[in-house]
Amino acid sequence: MPFNSFYQRVNLAYKSLSSIVAVPSIPIRLYSKSYRYSTMASLMTPQAAPSWDFSPHSLLRKTHELIRDSKLFYDSLVQIKEPTVQNLVKPYVHHENHLGRLESQLTFLQHVSSNKDLREASVKSAELLQKFTIEQSLRNDLFLQFDKVWKYMEFKEKDYDFELYKYVEKIYKDYTRNGLQLTQEKREKVKALRMKLASNMLEFSRNLSExxxxxxxxxxxxxxxxxxxxxxxxxxxxxxxxxxxxxxxxxxxxxxxxxxxxxxxxxxxxxxxxDKVPENEKFLINTLKIRNELAQTLGYSTYADYSLDIKMAKNKGIALQFLGELKDQLRTLGLKELQALKKIKEKECASLGTPYDGHYYIWDHRYYDNKLLRDSYNVDLEKISEYYPLEPTIKGMLGIYETLLKLKFVEEVDPNKKSVWHDDVKQLAVWDAEKCEFVGWMYFDLHPRDGKYGHAACFTLAAPYTKEDGTKSNAVTALVCNFSKPSTKKPSLLNHDEITTFFHELGHGIHDLVGQNRVARFNGPNAVPWDFVEAPSQMLEFWTWNESELSALSSHYKTGEKIPNDLVKSLIATKHVDGALFALRQLHFALFDMAVHTNNEVENLNLLELWNKLREEVSLVENGDTMTRGYNSFGHIMDDSYSAGYYGYMWSEVFAADMYYTRFAANPLDSEAGIKYRNVVLARGGLYDMKDNLHDFLGREPSKQAFLKELGLD
Structure with a gap:
């Protein structure tokens, strides 16, 4: 998943006049197609990598400087007597563009630093910045300045630079979604509600990490x-x-x-x-109550209506219809898969001499799903992982992106370790191979440690943009995963799920890097509708199921041998095994998310009962004699972008499958199609309507056919 930038968390601009502390640029060399260093001439990165040399004190000092300077900037804007695009909008754009980078650094460290004091300082920084941002986003005097500009721009789109026009339109939309058109009393209420939501989200996330x-x-x-x-x-x-x-x-x-x-x-x-992090339940319940109150204060019937207003689905009715139809379509296939798994369980019980009670419980599923792969498809996932040691496999994956998207990745080592936040972290410079232009910085933080973010995600640390002098400020992105550490006996080995996960998150990282808009908020995954955001990365997962790519990526950790063809073919044959049950599990999350965000009587919600009842009903597996609280670690539901938006994981798969089968299935490494994908789907970001981008890339309107075929429902 892409981790939200501050734009999505509070929907308005922020920042300060503080500059980024950076380490000097040092010469680098590009990887050749064999993924070793090439003999090309050394290149100098035009933009230094960010420095991560913070102490708790310096981090908080920077935070206070950011807030102080940013307030001075906003105060200066409201003094303008006749606001225009030139004297209000352009300075505001440059302010937002240039100064988001430091804020991202300050708040990112809560997820990755090995220093608990520094993590706590980063959390405090996020609290201070969110409080300040919410305050500024609800400034009526600043809204009135933009209101004046928008009134004379609104119906004159052709008279203005398109990107600036869309920017003002977006800012104005953010203001109205924050209630600036309401009475002062209601604006104060919205402010208080948003403050509490921000606090809850931080506490929920911190509890999970810690x-x-x-x-x-x-x-x-x-x-x-x-x-x-x-x-x-x-x-x-x-x-x-x-x-x-x-x-x-x-x-x-x-x-x-x-x-x-x-x-x-x-x-x-x-x-x-x-049942881990039980302390999170109170934050979730309180958040649901506040969201409902916020939505009604802003004139929406439910929080889902408020959330979907800026997504592709547009309203809860369309989203619920999509989920309901999919659930009904998948049920028959899911029951068929379930019966096959029950037979495996029954057979094992007979061989062990233990009674079989005819039940199939939720804690049975991963075990018998894995047993099905081993016994019926001759797939030994642990054996397969021996052919995918982390280092060469990642180099191979980068090579695929190099071929497909005409990029080059170069690992750069800073002897002073100031350009990384932990010794485990790798830092890469990314280049446009055809233009020999620097694209941006990418970090890999791949192993678990205490206090670190516990899942897999891509963190946008800086979106690209055009500076006031016309030069480009490049992107910075970080892939955070939790793959097993190497031991004294063998290196870190990736199972196939982890290969797919990394390829997926790498797709988000590329989306971060290749944006071509002048305004930062229009670039990267955070710029697109949140029910499309997963589509580019979901499409790229198809490469991890192709025989040629899996063979090319392989290198046995002991011998260096390629994976045998029979192993690859047996793995590929499992792609859709229990696929309906997996999709139904995703639907359980999505339907729970929609259920809690379409209910106006949150105080009467029994989360424990709803979670477990829905899981048994939708995913078809039994809870047995236990009821669990998985929602306490359901991080998506606390995120402003994914709340009432988890349906987007399935919704976006429609576009992912359509893009792959239309443009890449016949030739997965077709660089011509890859460049078009990069330029039309990724580089345009959120500046244009996503439906138009898809039409331009596909050559027609999107279709569900490939998606249904993938699910076995065609």
């Missing part, structure tokens, strides 16, 4: 879990009994759920993972 919960099992209880996985667990011995510490980080918990033979072990692991 959680260190774990569950302990003996080796007997972990029967079926491979020795290589057991080696990565911390061991605790008490009273001569050794237990393995299984955290709820992905590299720990998923192998247990997939391979532990003991159903009681899987059940405990599942419940523990689902």
């Amino acid at each position: 959680q260190k919960e774990a569950i302990y099992f003996t080796k007997v209880e972990l029967d079926g879990v491979s020795d290589s996985v057991l080696d990565q667990f911390e061991k605790i011995t008490e009273n001569d009994v050794t237990r393995f510490k299984v955290t709820f980080k992905y590299p720990d918990i998923l192998p247990v759920l997939k391979t532990a033979k003991n159903a009681a072990t899987r059940k405990l692991a599942y419940i523990g993972d689902q």
